Amino acid sequence: MSDVNYKEIIEKGIWSNNPALVQVLGLCPLLAVSSTVVNALGLGLATLLVLTTTNSAVSLLRHYVSDAIRLPAFVMIIASAVTCIELLMKAYTYELYQILGLFIPLIVTNCAVLGRADAFASKHTLAPAAVDGFMMGFGFLLVLVCVGAVRELLGTGHIFADMHLLFGESARSWQLNVFGADYPNMIFALLPPGAFIVVGFLIALKNIIDAHIKKRAEAQKAEPVKGSKRVRTTGSVA
Amino acid sequence: MALLNITSPHTHGANRTGRVMRLVVYATFPGIAALTHFFGIGVLINVLLASITCVAFEAAVMKLRQRPVMFYLADCSALVTGILIGVSLPAYCPWWLIVSASFIAIVLAKQLYGGMGFNPFNPAMVAYALLLVSFPLQMTSWPTPLPLLPDGQATLSLVAALDKIFFGTQIDGYSSATVLDIMKQNAGLTLNDLYKKEAVFDGRWAGAGWEWVNIAFLIGGIYLLYKKVFTWHAPVSMLAALTVMAALFYDSGSSNSSGSPIFHLLSGATMLGAFFIVTDPVTSAVSNKGRIVYGASIGVLIYVIRSWGTSYPDGVAFAVLLLNFASPFIDYYTTPRTYGHKKPRRATDSTPRDGH
Numbered sequence: 001m002s003d004v005n006y007k008e009i010i011e012k013g014i015w016s017n018n019p020a021l022v023q024v025l026g027l028c029p030l031l032a033v034s035s036t037v038v039n040a041l042g043l044g045l046a047t048l049l050v051l052t053t054t055n056s057a058v059s060l061l062r063h064y065v066s067d068a069i070r071l072p073a074f075v076m077i078i079a080s081a082v083t084c085i086e087l088l089m090k091a092y093t094y095e096l097y098q099i100l101g102l103f104i105p106l107i108v109t110n111c112a113v114l115g116r117a118d119a120f121a122s123k124h125t126l127a128p129a130a131v132d133g134f135m136m137g138f139g140f141l142l143v144l145v146c147v148g149a150v151r152e153l154l155g156t157g158h159i160f161a162d163m164h165l166l167f168g169e170s171a172r173s174w175q176l177n178v179f180g181a182d183y184p185n186m187i188f189a190l191l192p193p194g195a196f197i198v199v200g201f202l203i204a205l206k207n208i209i210d211a212h213i214k215k216r217a218e219a220q221k222a223e224p225v226k227g228s229k230r231v232r233t234t235g236s237v238a
Numbered sequence: 239m240a241l242l243n244i245t246s247p248h249t250h251g252a253n254r255t256g257r258v259m260r261l262v263v264y265a266t267f268p269g270i271a272a273l274t275h276f277f278g279i280g281v282l283i284n285v286l287l288a289s290i291t292c293v294a295f296e297a298a299v300m301k302l303r304q305r306p307v308m309f310y311l312a313d314c315s316a317l318v319t320g321i322l323i324g325v326s327l328p329a330y331c332p333w334w335l336i337v338s339a340s341f342i343a344i345v346l347a348k349q350l351y352g353g354m355g356f357n358p359f360n361p362a363m364v365a366y367a368l369l370l371v372s373f374p375l376q377m378t379s380w381p382t383p384l385p386l387l388p389d390g391q392a393t394l395s396l397v398a399a400l401d402k403i404f405f406g407t408q409i410d411g412y413s414s415a416t417v418l419d420i421m422k423q424n425a426g427l428t429l430n431d432l433y434k435k436e437a438v439f440d441g442r443w444a445g446a447g448w449e450w451v452n453i454a455f456l457i458g459g460i461y462l463l464y465k466k467v468f469t470w471h472a473p474v475s476m477l478a479a480l481t482v483m484a485a486l487f488y489d490s491g492s493s494n495s496s497g498s499p500i501f502h503l504l505s506g507a508t509m510l511g512a513f514f515i516v517t518d519p520v521t522s523a524v525s526n527k528g529r530i531v532y533g534a535s536i537g538v539l540i541y542v543i544r545s546w547g548t549s550y551p552d553g554v555a556f557a558v559l560l561l562n563f564a565s566p567f568i569d570y571y572t573t574p575r576t577y578g579h580k581k582p583r584r585a586t587d588s589t590p591r592d593g594h
Contacts, residue, residue: 188372
């Protein structure tokens with residue numbers, strides 16, 4: 001495992017193996033708390049921290065945990081990490097902690113966390129495991145914030161509301177009123193079915209971009225042949 | 239003697255879907271006429287705008303999916319969806335409501351599931367329910383029907399209507415609660431007192447204007463039945479179930495009651511639902527027995543939502559969507575017996591058939 005390709009780990013986490021768009025893991029928090037950008041960002045950051053710490057811890061302990069009991073052991077590690085994050089959020093972002101409520105302890109059950117611990121961290125050394133955890137968490141965070149932005153925009157007509165919950169009082173003025181005051185709020189976008197539809201469209205968008213990239217790569221591969229390709233098959237030039 | 243040598247099938251109709259859908263379009267004309275008479279030109283603008291946008295969205299998606307555009311437009315199913323949206327949204331509602339309804343119906347509820355024949359939910363009802371949840375205020379402001387307008391006042395002129403729809407110009411006192419709204423908010427009045435107090439009940443059977451709209455849709459539905467566009471099972475069992483429910487809980491008009499059977503049959507979207515929504519061949523159950531179960535469940539649910547639901551006055555859209563969801567389940571238990579077999583085969587039965 002000496003030749004770890006970090007570029008590939010990063011690319012996989014954000015794009016080609018994105019936990020939310022490709023593995024479709026952790027749908028429950030993705031759909032439930034992505035109604036505004038600040039909620040999405042809060043939960044995304046918490047998940048990112050949890051993924052990085054648990055991946056590192058699992059990687060360090062991987063030789064001391066026997067195969068038969070590895071899953072319970074991983075869950076214990078994850079649960080302790082989540083408890084730490086929960087206490088941290090309680091201390092520093094109490095209002096956001098109250099808004100997110102049950103979904104912070106529920107990070108324990110996010111399949112993306114246990115999935116990465118078992119599929120990657122338990123087979124790799126500390127550094128790649130930590131990078132993988134961070135990039136997977138970052139990919140999840142990106143999708144969460146995108147969904148949150150679309151839903152907040154459609155549902156309330158403004159974006160980046162209540163950012164002071166995460167960034168302090170100076171962030172209170174970040175709110176952008178995109179559609180003006182008499183925008184009729186589309187309540188549906190704030191409800192869970194709206195989240196399903198937004199995630200569906202994001203997955204479709206990713207597939208379109210992938211297809212486009214693939215097409216372009218194939219077009220580049222088929223290099224134009226120089227000179228005439230015609231080959232004389234009959235007779236010979238006298 | 240030379241005989242033409244043609245193999246079976248010997249009877250065939252060209253473009254059946256297109257013919258059926260065109261008949262459905264014709265059958266909505268009495269209903270549209272009645273709505274226009276009672277609510278004015280806004281109904282026609284609704285229907286026109288919804289039909290144009292639905293067909294446009296259908297054409298756009300077909301182009302994106304690289305399918306023959308004209309072939310699919312010729313089956314007129316997008317036109318039917320457009321007309322149904324046009325008559326179910328309130329007249330004079332803002333234009334963006336119609337356009338988003340068309341987008342939701344055609345793009346989200348129909349084409350994303352695979353297009354004509356593959357959509358599990360009735361597109362027009364998905365659009366209606368989604369918008370009702372999103373914009374309850376705009377979706378429930380029906381204009382005051384003609385009989386209730388003050389003497390000498392007519393429905394809105396074309397210019398005023400276009401102003402209202404496209405520029406959101408407010409018009410004083412143009413909207414009023416429908417009978418179902420009033421019935422829902424009734425607290426403590428017996429039905430006789432309620433009828434006397436509220437002018438909107440000033441009709442022959444079920445409230446001004448709406449009863450005639452429902453009768454007009456009923457006429458359209460009977461025309462479709464006569465033309466054998468659909469079987470009687472689903473609409474009749476839906477209306478029968480609604481009648482039975484209303485009769486059971488009528489208790490001779492106390493304040494707990496939510497209206498007589500005739501009131502429920504002729505108010506809201508009952509007849510439109512029974513003959514134009516419940517009969518949708520794509521989203522309903524397929525066997526005759528299944529359609530009876532399907533229609534009756536919708537009828538019961540409509541009464542339940544109208545009478546005991548917490549927030550929405552009418553329940554046709556929600557009842558239809560719930561049963562759309564359940565129709566594969568109904569089909570599973572109501573598979574008809576095929577000729578030559580003693581009992582029907584379950585859809586999931588994989589044992590070899592007799593004689594194989």
